[in-house]
Amino acid sequence: EVKNKNNISLFSLLKTKSGTYDPKQLIHSIKVAIALVFVSLFYLVDPLYDQVGENAMWAIMTVVVVFEFFAGATLSKGLNRGIGTVLGGLLGCLASTLVHEIGGICRAVATGTSVFIFGAAASYFRLVPSIKKKYDYGFMIFILTFNLVAVSGLRGEQVIVLARERLATIVMGFVISILTSLLIFPMWASDELHRATVNKFDNIASSIEGGFNLSYIDDLFYRSRTRPCLSLNHFTVGCLEEYLYKIDDKKESVTMINWDGYKSVLQSKSKDETLANFARWEPWHGKFGFYHPWEKYLNIGDLLRELAISISSLKDCLQSSQQPLKPIRLNFKEPCEAVAPFLACTLKELGESIMDMRRSRPGALIVANLQSIRLDFSEAVSDLGTIVDGDGLANASFVF
Amino acid sequence: EVKNKNNISLFSLLKTKSGTYDPKQLIHSIKVAIALVFVSLFYLVDPLYDQVGENAMWAIMTVVVVFEFFAGATLSKGLNRGIGTVLGGLLGCLASTLVHEIGGICRAVATGTSVFIFGAAASYFRLVPSIKKKYDYGFMIFILTFNLVAVSGLRGEQVIVLARERLATIVMGFVISILTSLLIFPMWASDELHRATVNKFDNIASSIEGGFNLSYIDDLFYRSRTRPCLSLNHFTVGCLEEYLYKIDDKKESVTMINWDGYKSVLQSKSKDETLANFARWEPWHGKFGFYHPWEKYLNIGDLLRELAISISSLKDCLQSSQQPLKPIRLNFKEPCEAVAPFLACTLKELGESIMDMRRSRPGALIVANLQSIRLDFSEAVSDLGTIVDGDGLANASFVF
Numbered sequence: 001e002v003k004n005k006n007n008i009s010l011f012s013l014l015k016t017k018s019g020t021y022d023p024k025q026l027i028h029s030i031k032v033a034i035a036l037v038f039v040s041l042f043y044l045v046d047p048l049y050d051q052v053g054e055n056a057m058w059a060i061m062t063v064v065v066v067f068e069f070f071a072g073a074t075l076s077k078g079l080n081r082g083i084g085t086v087l088g089g090l091l092g093c094l095a096s097t098l099v100h101e102i103g104g105i106c107r108a109v110a111t112g113t114s115v116f117i118f119g120a121a122a123s124y125f126r127l128v129p130s131i132k133k134k135y136d137y138g139f140m141i142f143i144l145t146f147n148l149v150a151v152s153g154l155r156g157e158q159v160i161v162l163a164r165e166r167l168a169t170i171v172m173g174f175v176i177s178i179l180t181s182l183l184i185f186p187m188w189a190s191d192e193l194h195r196a197t198v199n200k201f202d203n204i205a206s207s208i209e210g211g212f213n214l215s216y217i218d219d220l221f222y223r224s225r226t227r228p229c230l231s232l233n234h235f236t237v238g239c240l241e242e243y244l245y246k247i248d249d250k251k252e253s254v255t256m257i258n259w260d261g262y263k264s265v266l267q268s269k270s271k272d273e274t275l276a277n278f279a280r281w282e283p284w285h286g287k288f289g290f291y292h293p294w295e296k297y298l299n300i301g302d303l304l305r306e307l308a309i310s311i312s313s314l315k316d317c318l319q320s321s322q323q324p325l326k327p328i329r330l331n332f333k334e335p336c337e338a339v340a341p342f343l344a345c346t347l348k349e350l351g352e353s354i355m356d357m358r359r360s361r362p363g364a365l366i367v368a369n370l371q372s373i374r375l376d377f378s379e380a381v382s383d384l385g386t387i388v389d390g391d392g393l394a395n396a397s398f399v400f
Numbered sequence: 401e402v403k404n405k406n407n408i409s410l411f412s413l414l415k416t417k418s419g420t421y422d423p424k425q426l427i428h429s430i431k432v433a434i435a436l437v438f439v440s441l442f443y444l445v446d447p448l449y450d451q452v453g454e455n456a457m458w459a460i461m462t463v464v465v466v467f468e469f470f471a472g473a474t475l476s477k478g479l480n481r482g483i484g485t486v487l488g489g490l491l492g493c494l495a496s497t498l499v500h501e502i503g504g505i506c507r508a509v510a511t512g513t514s515v516f517i518f519g520a521a522a523s524y525f526r527l528v529p530s531i532k533k534k535y536d537y538g539f540m541i542f543i544l545t546f547n548l549v550a551v552s553g554l555r556g557e558q559v560i561v562l563a564r565e566r567l568a569t570i571v572m573g574f575v576i577s578i579l580t581s582l583l584i585f586p587m588w589a590s591d592e593l594h595r596a597t598v599n600k601f602d603n604i605a606s607s608i609e610g611g612f613n614l615s616y617i618d619d620l621f622y623r624s625r626t627r628p629c630l631s632l633n634h635f636t637v638g639c640l641e642e643y644l645y646k647i648d649d650k651k652e653s654v655t656m657i658n659w660d661g662y663k664s665v666l667q668s669k670s671k672d673e674t675l676a677n678f679a680r681w682e683p684w685h686g687k688f689g690f691y692h693p694w695e696k697y698l699n700i701g702d703l704l705r706e707l708a709i710s711i712s713s714l715k716d717c718l719q720s721s722q723q724p725l726k727p728i729r730l731n732f733k734e735p736c737e738a739v740a741p742f743l744a745c746t747l748k749e750l751g752e753s754i755m756d757m758r759r760s761r762p763g764a765l766i767v768a769n770l771q772s773i774r775l776d777f778s779e780a781v782s783d784l785g786t787i788v789d790g791d792g793l794a795n796a797s798f799v800f
Binding site (some may be wrong): 028124148 | 407425426430431432433434436437439440444445449455458460461464465467508511512515516517519520521523524527540543544547548551552554555568666667669670706709710712713720
């Protein structure tokens with residue numbers, strides 16, 4: 001009953017945000033709940049509780065903290081936690097054994113000093129960018145475990161037994177998390193990165209299509225003289241789009257102007273890096289083997305972001321109030337109209353070939369076509385003898 | 401001894417990365433160590449240990465987990481942890497009290513069900529983007545506390561006493577973290593965001609200066625005929641820079657070509673958002689009052705990123721192998737040379753006025769000048785009757 005209520009409000013929350021509802025999120029939360037119930041069995045079932053006792057707490061904590069959306073993230077966090085606990089525990093035991101030799105008040109001082117030194121050193125390491133990116137959580141757990149073990153040792157408790165039991169329950173929590181994460185509808189960061197890269201190609205392709213259609217429509221307006229001096233600045237584009245929805249009976253492709261696809265590409269860098277980071281931890285699955293070249297996805301992403309930048313300034317040029325005179329426009333109209341669908345089609349083909357992980361077959365053909373189009377552009381440019389809009393060229397030369 | 405060794409290796413690690421060494425990172429790690437020693441006193445000092453006992457563990461855990469680099473981040477995480485613990489504890493107590501009415505095996509089943517429902521619901525909420533951004537950690541702690549309290553209750557322990565004691569030690573850990581974070585050399589995310597915004601202005605200003613100087617140098621080359629057909633493509637820019645370092649006796653400003661300042665601006669969005677998120681939590685300090693308009697910093701950042709995109713494509717145009725003929729270049733040389741230092745100077749003035757939090761005094765003057773420069777450009781453009789390089793104009797029209 002409670003759950004229903006929660007879910008309904010969540011559905012509406014998510015739907016208002018993105019318009020659609022992602023079943024993966026529901027699956028993830030059910031997976032978390034299953035892992036939690038499993039790990040709670042240490043408390044709920046008497047024979048298990050007799051084995052681990054209060055230390056079952058650490059298993060629950062591990063599941064809550066380690067279980068992330070992507071399998072790679074769960075693995076990475078779990079291994080970080082495991083290694084951090086082992087190292088922190090070992091060093092903590094060492095410190096507390098050494099301190100045990102000393103008596104009286106000095107013992108507390110020595111423990112405090114060791115806590116200070118290891119705490120400062122590990123915190124310093126955590127700030128180093130390359131370490132922070134991958135091992136931040138491990139260092140945090142190292143500090144925590146070292147501190148707990150070192151000071152517990154002072155209390156004369158059986159540190160080694162304590163550390164071993166806790167480590168055992170942490171490992172159990174980790175195993176439960178990993179099994180739930182990998183066996184029930186696994187969410188792979190590698191799949192997500194793969195799909196996101198293909199989507200970038202599609203987004204840019206539709207931006208190019210949309211963009212050149214817009215300039216085409218502008219020409220239509222010029223010719224039909226309904227608005228003789230229409231200049232496409234930021235204010236008129238809105239009404240232009242409204243207008244398009246009214247005249248959309250004939251040309252279907254024109255009505256679907258997806259200008260803004262490139263914007264999502266522009267800000268995708270940090271998300272890509274996070275996904276690649278997780279993907280490296282993921283075991284062999286589906287079409288992705290070990291040592292899949294994830295850094296190439298990052299390189300492709302960088303190049304596509306550069307292309308998105310070109311498109312962004314192309315858009316600024318097209319929407320600028322400074323438009324060229326009609327004869328010059330017409331001079332460029334033909335090569336532009338030729339290049340836009342071709343570039344879009346090429347990008348889509350590249351995206352599809354990445355999606356299917358096959359070599360893009362008509363590669364030589366594409367390059368030859370692009371070169372001929374580039375030549376057309378160069379001719380058009382040299383006819384005018386001006387700089388003119390290097391973006392089309394930049395786009396073309398990028399794809400080579 | 402150990403620390404010295406660690407620090408030496410860290411120094412070298414950091415120095416090879418960035419060339420300089422940031423004392424703030426050392427201060428932060430010492431602050432963490434101080435907080436850790438303070439919180440360890442619960443174990444180290446007998447009277448304190450008699451008060452809290454094993455629960456001192458939770459205080460240590462809180463310090464390790466909550467202490468972040470920026471004061472705002474520490475506050476945000478601490479409050480999230482506090483609220484998550486209270487809510488999770490209350491609901492957990494309620495659940496375990498309700499379950500207590502039931503006897504036998506049903507009790508375990510009812511507890512498991514409640515763990516499942518609340519775990520799934522809270523995990524689902526954690527994925528909602530707006531919640532994830534600010535309250536992710538709070539929801540995680542809610543799940544953890546609810547789960548621990550609910551299952552401990554089943555074991556017939558005195559749940560309410562246990563929850564109260566743990567909450568008390570968590571509050572102590574939080575207080576120690578906050579005091580250390582705020583009283584010893586506080587690192588404010590607000591200062592960092594403020595400085596980062598000003599730096600963006602400076603970076604873009606020096607990119608503009610560097611960019612137009614580069615084209616100026618190109619002209620120099622044209623005139624001196626040392627390399628008659630020099631085209632600034634990606635390969636020759638490197639050797640051009642080398643050349644500049646050789647001829648740098650006369651023009652100091654030319655030698656310091658900081659073309660790439662705009663690149664750091666391009667990818668600053670997520671960092672800005674994180675900082676603004678933390679800055680909102682920070683109390684009144686220095687020149688920042690409550691309700692400081694942090695979202696305006698984000699808006700300014702967005703606009704500067706758009707400007708950086710323009711500069712990026714301007715760079716592509718200048719470095720393209722398709723360069724205009726010399727007479728056209730000369731035609732544009734004058735307005736370009738006029739606009740570059742002026743734009744750079746305007747951006748620096750804007751940056752400084754934000755830095756000092758004063759109204760940019762000669763605002764009307766700047767706008768008037770920009771408009772006259774824009775007019776010059778338009779004339780140069782209409783002389784040629786071409787599209788030509790809308791970026792200078794885009795830059796100019798942006799600043800209005």
